[in-house]
Amino acid sequence: MQVNSFSAAAQVQIHLAERSYPIVIGTQLLGNALTYQHLPRAATALVVSNTTVAPLYAAQLTQALRARYDKVLLVTLPDGEVYKGWPTLQLIFDALLENGCDRKTVLFALGGGVVGDMAGFAAASYMRGVPFVQVPTTLLAQVDSSVGGKTAINHPLGKNMIGAFYQPLLVVCDLDVLATLPPRELSAGLAEVIKYGPIADMAFLEWIEAKLDALLAKDAAALAHAIQRSCEIKAWVVGQDERESGLRAILNFGHTFGHAIESGLGYGQWLHGEGVGCGMVMAAHLSQRLGLVDKPFVERLTALVRRAGLPVKGPVLSVADNAGRYLELMRIDKKSEAGEIRFVVIDGPGRAAVRAAPDALVREVIDACCA
Numbered sequence: 360m361q362v363n364s365f366s367a368a369a370q371v372q373i374h375l376a377e378r379s380y381p382i383v384i385g386t387q388l389l390g391n392a393l394t395y396q397h398l399p400r401a402a403t404a405l406v407v408s409n410t411t412v413a414p415l416y417a418a419q420l421t422q423a424l425r426a427r428y429d430k431v432l433l434v435t436l437p438d439g440e441v442y443k444g445w446p447t448l449q450l451i452f453d454a455l456l457e458n459g460c461d462r463k464t465v466l467f468a469l470g471g472g473v474v475g476d477m478a479g480f481a482a483a484s485y486m487r488g489v490p491f492v493q494v495p496t497t498l499l500a501q502v503d504s505s506v507g508g509k510t511a512i513n514h515p516l517g518k519n520m521i522g523a524f525y526q527p528l529l530v531v532c533d534l535d536v537l538a539t540l541p542p543r544e545l546s547a548g549l550a551e552v553i554k555y556g557p558i559a560d561m562a563f564l565e566w567i568e569a570k571l572d573a574l575l576a577k578d579a580a581a582l583a584h585a586i587q588r589s590c591e592i593k594a595w596v597v598g599q600d601e602r603e604s605g606l607r608a609i610l611n612f613g614h615t616f617g618h619a620i621e622s623g624l625g626y627g628q629w630l631h632g633e634g635v636g637c638g639m640v641m642a643a644h645l646s647q648r649l650g651l652v653d654k655p656f657v658e659r660l661t662a663l664v665r666r667a668g669l670p671v672k673g674p675v676l677s678v679a680d681n682a683g684r685y686l687e688l689m690r691i692d693k694k695s696e697a698g699e700i701r702f703v704v705i706d707g708p709g710r711a712a713v714r715a716a717p718d719a720l721v722r723e724v725i726d727a728c729c730a
């Protein structure tokens with residue numbers, strides 16, 4: 360699908376044959392009917408949002424969509440990672456069925472990664488699949504979760520364990536919505552931006568180091584570049600390995616430790632991006648112990664994560680056996696094979712690899728990295 364570049368400062372294309380789509384990045388996009396002019400016609404659009412984002416942006420979006428859809432509905436979910444589960448997902452299906460939505464109905468995910476993952480999963484499964492559009496409103500969602508078609512809900516025993524690969528038709532990254540994003544959420548998004556450097560592009564890491572203050576101050580030009588370069592790297596990876604049979608796993612750098620922190624503390628205690636930030640530091644330490652990177656590299660990454668306002672020390676998840684608890688949680692990871700944990704490590708700056716590691720070594724890392 361193509362979108363005219365009328366007010367989009369940049370466009371990144373996801374190349375997946377008949378499932379290809381554009382990511383448009385710019386200002387004044389969300390509330391502009393032209394943004395959506397190439398979407399398929401349908402009687403109904405359903406906007407999925409939450410109690411925080413809907414009051415801020417749903418009116419703009421629904422007004423723009425009325426130019427294309429006779430009926431524009433809104434379902435407002437409770438806000439928070441703790442609600443990323445079956446009961447909340449059911450609210451989307453309730454809205455679809457109660458309003459007689461057919462298989463042409465287009466779903467719009469208006470929110471951060473939680474809304475995007477749930478709306479995407481609902482779109483993947485309602486009537487075995489209806490079209491959907493991502494309108495991400497957090498930095499994290501604009502640089503990562505809205506792109507690439509991973510959709511999921513959490514299970515109390517593991518994060519994102521139930522879901523589907525399902526690509527959107529369009530991703531709309533409107534910089535204007537970041538104006539209302541709280542600083543803690545901005546930092547969480549920067550974790551996923553930083554991630555792309557050590558796994559794929561050290562020049563981008565250098566750029567982030569140079570522009571971090573501008574990013575933290577929400578400088579529009581800096582944010583636009585960070586979003587565009589992040590999406591380009593993600594597009595390059597997803598274009599080669601849509602369903603994570605290999606390469607795509609590198610996008611999970613920091614996530615194995617991070618997911619353990621998120622689920623070990625209880626969803627919503629640490630933000631996803633905070634877990635990823637700290638998880639990258641822990642994974643860098645593991646890479647060093649495996650002889651893949653040197654100490655200055657670990658220190659450099661740690662300093663950047665800290666400057667971004669993210670934690671660099673992991674929480675204690677068990678007083679009795681902290682490392683054992685991390686290991687137990689990390690075994691419930693989609694990359695695990697036959698109970699063996701597989702970590703994304705840095706195999707030299709700018710290059711990632713997936714490796715198993717001896718439990719004893721991982722224990723040393725956890726002991727060294729937890730406060």
Ligand code: NAD
Nearest residue numbers: 411438471472473474496497499500504509536539540631
């Ligand atoms: P989130 O969706 O919980 O949003 C963070 C908070 O910011 C929420 O309270 C939200 O209501 C609020 N918010 C959103 N936009 C706002 C705005 N413009 N102004 C003010 N407040 C706003 O969290 P997130 O960090 O966006 O996403 C994290 C989720 O994304 C996790 O569940 C994670 O597993 C998932 N994720 C998925 C992928 C993927 O590939 N599908 C990748 C990374 C993360």
Ligand code: GLY
Nearest residue numbers: 507509607610611
């Ligand atoms: N966020 C990891 C991925 O999309 O694969």
